[in-house]
Amino acid sequence: MSELHPEIHERRILGTELLWAVGVGILIAATLSTIVFTALTRDINPPSNVERIDPKTLHLSGEFTEQNLGTTVDADGAVTARVIATQFTFVPRCIAVPEGRRITMRFAAPDVIHGLLITGTNVNTMVVPGFVSQVHTEFTRTGDLLMPCHEYCGLGHSEMWATVQVVPQNEFKPDQDRRVACAKR
Amino acid sequence: MSLDEPSAAASRVEVANDVDEESLAEVMRVVPLGAGVLAGSAVALLVLGYLAIYLLVFLPRGTVG
Amino acid sequence: MRNADRLCLAHSWVAFAAFLAAAVLGTWQMWVRSPLGAHVGTPGQYFMSVTAHGVAMAYVLTTFFIMGFGYFVAVTALNRPLPGLLWAWSAFWMAIVGVLMVLLPIAMGQATVLFTFYPPLTASPWFYIGLVLIVVASWVWCGLMIVAMWEWKRENPGKPVPLAMFGTVSNAVMWLWTTVGVAVELIFQVIPAAIGYVQTVDVGLARTLFSWTLHAIVYFWLIPAYIAFYTIVPRAAGGRLYSDTMGRVTFILFLVYSLPVGMHHLMMDPEHGNGTKFIQVLLTAFVSVPTLLTIFTITASLEIAGRLRGGRGLFGWIAALPWDRPTVLATGLAFVMLGFGGFGGLINMGYGMNAMIHNTSWVTAHFHLIFGGSVVIMYFAIAYEMWPRLTGREHPSRGLLRLQLWLWFIGMMVMTLPWHWLGLQGQWRRVANFNYADPITAGWGPLVILSFGGGLVLLLSALLFTRNLFVLHRGTIVVIARPLYALAVHPPQRVPAALNGFGLWNVLVLVLMLFAYGYPIAQFIITPSPSAIVHRMSAQ
Numbered sequence: 001m002s003e004l005h006p007e008i009h010e011r012r013i014l015g016t017e018l019l020w021a022v023g024v025g026i027l028i029a030a031t032l033s034t035i036v037f038t039a040l041t042r043d044i045n046p047p048s049n050v051e052r053i054d055p056k057t058l059h060l061s062g063e064f065t066e067q068n069l070g071t072t073v074d075a076d077g078a079v080t081a082r083v084i085a086t087q088f089t090f091v092p093r094c095i096a097v098p099e100g101r102r103i104t105m106r107f108a109a110p111d112v113i114h115g116l117l118i119t120g121t122n123v124n125t126m127v128v129p130g131f132v133s134q135v136h137t138e139f140t141r142t143g144d145l146l147m148p149c150h151e152y153c154g155l156g157h158s159e160m161w162a163t164v165q166v167v168p169q170n171e172f173k174p175d176q177d178r179r180v181a182c183a184k185r
Numbered sequence: 186m187s188l189d190e191p192s193a194a195a196s197r198v199e200v201a202n203d204v205d206e207e208s209l210a211e212v213m214r215v216v217p218l219g220a221g222v223l224a225g226s227a228v229a230l231l232v233l234g235y236l237a238i239y240l241l242v243f244l245p246r247g248t249v250g
Numbered sequence: 251m252r253n254a255d256r257l258c259l260a261h262s263w264v265a266f267a268a269f270l271a272a273a274v275l276g277t278w279q280m281w282v283r284s285p286l287g288a289h290v291g292t293p294g295q296y297f298m299s300v301t302a303h304g305v306a307m308a309y310v311l312t313t314f315f316i317m318g319f320g321y322f323v324a325v326t327a328l329n330r331p332l333p334g335l336l337w338a339w340s341a342f343w344m345a346i347v348g349v350l351m352v353l354l355p356i357a358m359g360q361a362t363v364l365f366t367f368y369p370p371l372t373a374s375p376w377f378y379i380g381l382v383l384i385v386v387a388s389w390v391w392c393g394l395m396i397v398a399m400w401e402w403k404r405e406n407p408g409k410p411v412p413l414a415m416f417g418t419v420s421n422a423v424m425w426l427w428t429t430v431g432v433a434v435e436l437i438f439q440v441i442p443a444a445i446g447y448v449q450t451v452d453v454g455l456a457r458t459l460f461s462w463t464l465h466a467i468v469y470f471w472l473i474p475a476y477i478a479f480y481t482i483v484p485r486a487a488g489g490r491l492y493s494d495t496m497g498r499v500t501f502i503l504f505l506v507y508s509l510p511v512g513m514h515h516l517m518m519d520p521e522h523g524n525g526t527k528f529i530q531v532l533l534t535a536f537v538s539v540p541t542l543l544t545i546f547t548i549t550a551s552l553e554i555a556g557r558l559r560g561g562r563g564l565f566g567w568i569a570a571l572p573w574d575r576p577t578v579l580a581t582g583l584a585f586v587m588l589g590f591g592g593f594g595g596l597i598n599m600g601y602g603m604n605a606m607i608h609n610t611s612w613v614t615a616h617f618h619l620i621f622g623g624s625v626v627i628m629y630f631a632i633a634y635e636m637w638p639r640l641t642g643r644e645h646p647s648r649g650l651l652r653l654q655l656w657l658w659f660i661g662m663m664v665m666t667l668p669w670h671w672l673g674l675q676g677q678w679r680r681v682a683n684f685n686y687a688d689p690i691t692a693g694w695g696p697l698v699i700l701s702f703g704g705g706l707v708l709l710l711s712a713l714l715f716t717r718n719l720f721v722l723h724r725g726t727i728v729v730i731a732r733p734l735y736a737l738a739v740h741p742p743q744r745v746p747a748a749l750n751g752f753g754l755w756n757v758l759v760l761v762l763m764l765f766a767y768g769y770p771i772a773q774f775i776i777t778p779s780p781s782a783i784v785h786r787m788s789a790q
């Protein structure tokens with residue numbers, strides 16, 4: 001049959017499929033390139049520091065004990081916020097961050113899987129017991145942002161959220177312990 | 186449909202009846218032009234939508250690494 | 251056909267009964283979390299419902315439907331009786347026991363862990379053992395599909411396996427690979443924790459093993475819809491399949507690339523580095539290829555049908571298609587939803603861009619649209635094709651079938667499009683109630699209500715679907731035997747062994763899995779991560 005009707009010949013059909021595949025392949029490659037480009041030039045990567053910590057003891061000693069939590073500015077001006085995600089609250093519940101300055105945010109969970117995002121920003125990470133989650137970012141607008149827990153962590157999950165207070169640079173002043181707390185409103 | 190009834194896929198006559206080979210050859214002169222344009226436009230729209238979100242929503246939200 | 255008629259019907263009715271119950275629960279959930287139902291229900295009830303809804307839709311509807319459709323294809327496409335009928339029935343009853351073992355703890359509040367059950371949140375052990383039984387039953391199905399194809403090949407040496415069966419077996423082989431992740435997680439980590447044999451669990455490892463299953467499982471769900479696209483739809487439209495070869499290539503590409511991509515569900519997780527995440531993003535780009543090929547091939551097949559019916563010009567063939575036939579209508583609607591859903595998926599897989607939407611309503615929107623929308627609407631179409639052939643009765647009116655499909659499409663679009671927008675606003679997911687007094691969430695209220703409206707339309711569609719199937723058990727009209735499967739433009743006389751079997755491709759799957767998941771899993775053995783204490787939900 002196909003000898004009488006060359007149009008139906010398998011080769012032509014497969015040829016059009018190949019043409020289509022090449023066309024969409026180029027489009028897919030183009031979208032992938034934008035991703036690679038952003039990752040390399042704009043420093044936008046998923047949070048992937050792979051740093052281990054024992055969830056069972058992190059409240060007892062080391063970086064995530066209660067007195068270390070919150071926002072601190074160290075001697076060379078680097079701003080770090082340390083937050084614990086636990087059933088069903090973030091500690092501290094309000095995190096002060098500076099506008100227009102690079103900040104490192106570090107999270108740990110002593111109990112179950114949590115996650116968080118900060119509205120209006122690209123800050124988004126899971127908080128997995130056993131690992132420290134780390135995100136570097138720079139907040140571009142002042143005001144209060146919502147930081148909810150976005151991974152189901154038990155029945156109280158719906159009530160678990162924190163506030164991120166983005167403070168203008170001239171108001172972002174550490175106290176004598178080098179800590180910055182949220183302004184009381 | 187009983188057990189002894191052959192599967193329709195096995196019956197060339199049953200299926201081929203609905204499509205006359207001459208008409209098929211005629212139609213295959215044009216196909217897949219319409220499909221290519223339709224599907225191609227759809228995929229192109231998808232990629233444009235992706236770029237729009239990338240430039241207008243994602244990048245303005247700032248760096249995160 | 252007779253020997254497997256009841257088997258197909260049994261599986262399909264269980265699937266759709268679970269579907270209807272889950273649809274009711276889903277609608278209730280949407281009401282409760284909207285401003286309209288703000289003070290209704292406790293978190294315990296809400297998350298119990300979410301768990302039941304997820305388990306029913308993701309594990310029961312799917313597994314039972316796919317098994318039933320597989321048996322149907324094995325008999326009708328191969329034109330021979332199903333081998334191992336006793337095995338098939340045993341597997342069915344084992345799966346039923348499994349379903350009961352899963353549902354009862356949920357109903358008793360002892361398994362409020364959602365269908366993803368991430369440890370250290372831990373449910374009653376019966377919940378997990380029930381899941382294991384369902385999975386093992388599905389493995390019996392896989393075996394029977396492989397045996398059926400193997401026996402047919404032995405009886406038909408050198409001939410190409412009918413495409414519908416080739417697709418079904420590719421799905422079965424892929425499912426065997428897929429379930430390894432969750433099976434290892436359940437047997438070695440979660441069940442020992444649930445029964446109290448261990449008190450701690452390595453959370454990062456559990457999440458990684460589950461991700462192995464989590465993406466590939468959606469292709470397990472999707473391939474039956476694609477089998478319909480390639481082998482049923484061209485016939486229903488009155489045309490031919492543009493290319494049988496591309497059908498085979500598509501199923502093989504899904505087998506190979508569905509698995510080594512699960513880490514794109516862990517993009518925001520701290521237990522894996524950028525290297526492995528990026529590799530899996532690359533592989534995810536490859537798994538978009540079979541879908542893109544399918545869009546072209548099926549559209550071309552529809553173009554053939556439309557032009558044969560007199561359609562002229564660049565797009566005239568579209569209007570000329572027999573849209574009054576439910577299968578054709580479902581396909582058109584499925585492709586529209588596939589477009590939107592695919593768009594969402596492109597954003598999700600975008601490496602750093604995943605941060606914009608991870609765990610927001612965008613994700614909920616995406617999988618409801620692409621699975622609940624494009625795939626499930628094809629399940630409806632397949633059911634409408636199977637039922638007359640199984641019951642011996644014809645649909646009294648196709649109008650109600652088409653109405654049900656339209657309602658599903660409209661409901662799904664109205665429900666999910668606002669969710670996409672809300673996700674971009676930062677609305678997070680798996681929440682029992684929002685504080686609509688808060689300024690940020692207050693603006694979301696109207697869209698949540700709109701989305702709930704879509705859900706109500708979906709519920710109506712689900713009820714109509716059930717009614718449409720039920721009618722076919724009572725009607726007196728005798729079915730006019732209609733051919734089901736399509737012929738290709740160029741029906742294959744012989745195909746290369748690589749397109750007629752899976753030996754070579756299994757090797758490739760193994761290689762890719764070692765490449766993509768080898769180190770990510772091995773790292774938990776080389777450098778064990780500190781484990782977390784088991785947190786029993788069943789104590790509450």
